[in-house]
Amino acid sequence: MYKHYPAAYQVSKGSALAVDKAFYDRIREAKNARTLIEQFEVPIRTGRAWKVSAGQVFRVTAPVGPQVGDFNIWNAHDPRERLWAARTRQLQGAHVSTYDRLWSNLPFLRPLVTITDDTLADYGIDEHGGRVHDLLGTRCDPYVNKLLTGEDFHHHCHSNLTRAVLPHGLTEFDVHDVLNIFQVTGLNDDDLYFMKACPAQKGDYLEFFAEIDVLCALSTCPGGDLSVALWGPDAQDPLSVCRPLGVEIYSLDDSLLQGWTPPERAPYKGNHGLELVTPAWEK
Template identity: 85%
Template sequence: MYKDYPAAYQVSKGAALQVDKAFYDRVRESGAGRTLIEQFEVPIRTGRAWKVPAGHVFRVTTPIGPQVGDFNVWNANDPRERMWAARTRQLQGAHVSTYDRLWSNLPFLRPMVTITDDSLAGYGIDEHGGRLHDLLGTRCDPYVNKMLTGEDFHHHCHSNLTRAVLPHGLTEFDVHDVLNIFQCTGLNHDDMYFMKACPAKQGDYLEFFAEIDLLCALSTCPGGDLSLPMWGPDAQDPLTVCRPLGVEIYRLDEALLEGWRSPARAAYNGNHGLLIPKAEWEK
């Protein structure tokens, strides 16, 4: 067992990494202070995109039983701003839960969502080092599948997300590294990525607070609950362990949002040390 070592990115007083836990506790416990405004299911081996206004809450749920979902998120008003999985791993962790945030890419660098509730928060770390809600890996895709198996399969998460965002004017080039919701993963002794069977039960959920206006997309992974191997000598078609995922979107009472403001873009001016000469009319 390795000795514990401090994280590189440390939280200092007043820094952007500090979370107002009392506010997010109030959101989580809002009860009658929230109104369900939309609810739908994402069928097996498909994807769907939807919008969430800033200051709203949404949940991803397991309405039938265990199922992994691959999640992407963009700024609804400027899709150049999107979730940055690598920086989120560094700032929050390789697996996320309550009070963790998903951060956007440069030059925006701000929290896009904050996780307000996680019915599986008690899972912790299992005997193999597995944890839930993974940012270590990324979406399955037909390109790797073709390379490994020689076969075409059009319902990988990358393909599902691509089809889901096309009606919103986005393309395959906009699909990015994902948050694997309900997925149990880790690194083995060879420092190789592993995936375990999803421990979610019927009715489990992961809940998010929208810090900015969002476009979200979710794929119900074709691997289902990941209890069956998809590649290698023991590979099986996991169709029998595929289940839908649910999405619920809630509007919060204005009183609950008192004191909250949508986060601004990163304060850095973006000049990168370059000196910009004055125009002739400014001299």
């Protein structure tokens, strides 16, 4: 009976949440007005980082079959600005798709990227309340694994992302809550997080438009397509259901970018009600 209760954050005309859908439709549909400039695969149970310039498009793809990917993103010039998963959940949804944006943390609070295409957009809500492209959960990590199993494992997504960003001058402390691409999740009747088998098939992708220059990192989750239990009495090694993920980066013809400008950081001045007092000796 709560399904139609209004969201806390509402879109008002002219606000940053009011997306110019015609602009992103043009980018998605004009496939002949883009050029592939880089393409690579991320092997199973590893991570990789890459940069994308503002005004370019990139895809995360399933080149072989179902596989979950844990995705981090930063401002390429200032890693203090990065994906804020919690606020993105509130502004866009706990699961994201076409026209949704990934927002950065305070004091920046602007869209880092906008989703322009999603081959799994029709997944909708399944019989258990699951949805795809998850912001509810976060990356698997060796710390919780040690707590649950007593064992060390060095290829969790947190570790994969850590190794991926080291060449870019970042550390474990820069790895943050992720977007779980191709992952189906929800909350059960006990209000506990659940994960389901990945629905992605060979050729599926999630596509993003870079609103600013960004550094991205992707981990091919060691749980693979999440079709087997990872913890508990039925846990088993999911190595057989692990597959690579792909990344494609495209430049766009200038004609597609007419009228677009990179978003500015939040206009709030950041004084938080404090008044600056000029010292007496400077008066």
